[in-house]
Amino acid sequence: MPAITSGKILVTGANGYIAVWVVQNLLEQGFSVRGTVRSEEKGTHLKEIFKSYGDKLELVVVEDITKDGAFDEAVKGVDAIEHTASPFHFNAVDPQELIVPAVHGTTSVLASAAKYGQDVKRVIVLSSCASVIEPSAQPRTFDENNWNEWSIKEVETKGKDAGNAEKYRASKTLAEKAAWAFYEKNKASLSWDLVVLNPPFVFGPVLHAVDSSASLGTSAGDWYKTVLEGSKDEKTLVTFGSAWIDVRDLARAHVLALIKQEASENRIIVSAGPFVWQDWINVARKLYPDAGIPAGNQSFSSTNFAYPVNYDTSRATRLLGLTYRTQEELTRDSIELFKQKGWWGSK
Numbered sequence: 489m490p491a492i493t494s495g496k497i498l499v500t501g502a503n504g505y506i507a508v509w510v511v512q513n514l515l516e517q518g519f520s521v522r523g524t525v526r527s528e529e530k531g532t533h534l535k536e537i538f539k540s541y542g543d544k545l546e547l548v549v550v551e552d553i554t555k556d557g558a559f560d561e562a563v564k565g566v567d568a569i570e571h572t573a574s575p576f577h578f579n580a581v582d583p584q585e586l587i588v589p590a591v592h593g594t595t596s597v598l599a600s601a602a603k604y605g606q607d608v609k610r611v612i613v614l615s616s617c618a619s620v621i622e623p624s625a626q627p628r629t630f631d632e633n634n635w636n637e638w639s640i641k642e643v644e645t646k647g648k649d650a651g652n653a654e655k656y657r658a659s660k661t662l663a664e665k666a667a668w669a670f671y672e673k674n675k676a677s678l679s680w681d682l683v684v685l686n687p688p689f690v691f692g693p694v695l696h697a698v699d700s701s702a703s704l705g706t707s708a709g710d711w712y713k714t715v716l717e718g719s720k721d722e723k724t725l726v727t728f729g730s731a732w733i734d735v736r737d738l739a740r741a742h743v744l745a746l747i748k749q750e751a752s753e754n755r756i757i758v759s760a761g762p763f764v765w766q767d768w769i770n771v772a773r774k775l776y777p778d779a780g781i782p783a784g785n786q787s788f789s790s791t792n793f794a795y796p797v798n799y800d801t802s803r804a805t806r807l808l809g810l811t812y813r814t815q816e817e818l819t820r821d822s823i824e825l826f827k828q829k830g831w832w833g834s835k
Contacts, residue, residue: 489609489681491749496520498566500559500597501573502547503530505705506614508537508696509739510570515541517743524550524562524573533697553593559600567607568680570742571597572614574663583643583650586659594663598670601680608680610752612745617688617731617757617799619661624796631800632686632755636661664755681752683745687738688731688759688799692818693825701831708735711822715768716832718782725766726788729796731759734813744808751807758804760812762795764788771819779833 497514501507502523514521515538523545525531531547538545550558553573563569574590594613601608620630622638639657643650650658664684671682691711698704701712713719720728741758745751769784804810826832 489749489752492568492609492746494518495567495607496522496546496565497746498559498562498569499523500550500553500562500569500571500593501525503534503696504572505694505696505708506690506735506738507570507572508534509735510572510742511538511545512695513739513743514570515544517747520544520546522546522548522562522566524548524553524559526551537695553596554589556596557600559597560604563597563600563605563608565607566605568609568746569597569601569605569611570614570746571611572742574614574660580652580655582648583655583658586655587643587662590659590663591666594667595670598667602670602674602678606679610683610746611680612683612685612742613664613667614742615664615667615684615686615755616657616660617686617759618657619664620686620757620799621657621797627794627796627798629798629800630757632757632803635665668755683751683753684755685738685741685745686755686757687733687741688797689733689763690735690738691732691822692735692813693821701826708822711768712826712832714765715772715819716781716823716826718784720765720784722785725769725785726764727796729762729764731762731797731799732815732818733758733760734818737810737812741804741808741810744810748808754803754807756804756807757799757801758808758810759799759801760814762798763815764793764795767815768819771815772823775816775820776823 497519499507499511499521502511503525511521511523525547548562573593580586601611619636620634622636636657639654640661642654643658690707704712766784766788773781
């Protein structure tokens with residue numbers, strides 16, 4: 489498929505943490521955006537922050553993304569789709585609370601695009617490194633050939649007794665598998681191709697409507713509580729390892745995946761690098777030495793440290809030309825926003 493450099497883009501779940509930044513990037517690049525929200529009220533904030541773009545932003549209500557035909561009207565007349573709507577939390581009792589909306593939300597938008605999206609040339613699905621990573625006793629670097637079969641088996645075997653993280657990871661893996669299966673089955677008759685983006689933990693400033701630090705989403709809220717409130721014990725700070733990306737870079741990756749022809753039919757890991765939580769604390773304390781940020785575990789040194797999890801991002805570099813903000817940039821911009829909102833630093 490040719491690169492998409494203009495036109496109208498559908499963004500599902502447009503009022504979400506990541507999606508709002510995607511909307512902003514698209515508008516800044518000259519695209520028009522049709523965003524789906526679950527209610528008129530959910531779109532109020534978007535209309536306010538993007539009012540300078542006038543009719544370049546259109547909002548439509550899709551109350552239940554799991555319903556067949558939920559996106560039938562939304563896909564008409566758009567040139568591409570950025571599917572970001574999917575639940576992300578660790579509170580599900582029954583794994584199906586996460587799996588059903590993740591899987592059916594994805595297949596629903598793809599089915600609508602296949603049936604009614606005659607103008608659609610590309611669909612970009614936001615997946616996750618949750619569908620890539622599996623437990624490992626040794627430090628390990630994952631790439632796009634890896635699939636998280638382990639979490640699926642955990643949920644199949646244990647059901648409600650599976651770990652909360654495994655319920656979420658299984659939902660993301662099953663949703664991505666469903667996307668690729670739908671695409672391969674219907675590929676010959678589709679007007680569009682498929683690209684999947686797989687980010688790890690997503691941190692960085694919020695642009696969507698949040699009225700307090702307690703209302704931050706799962707990943708941003710965890711960053712706030714861990715770095716600024718000292719919510720984790722010293723052992724966890726230096727042993728829990730994963731990787732990260734700034735939400736603004738992930739949004740830029742969504743736009744690059746549209747305009748880069750060579751991204752077609754690729755699964756692409758987008759990650760700025762590995763971390764343990766103490767890394768973020770050390771960066772924050774260096775930037776704000778007199779702010780009373782909890783010290784955490786000061787015995788940790790990243791020199792020659794073997795991070796438990798890392799990702800090969802060579803495909804993102806080759807296909808998208810994606811570059812990443814630093815931990816310092818993310819930390820400073822996040823904390824300055826928290827200060828501006830009066831959530832931190834005024835005590």
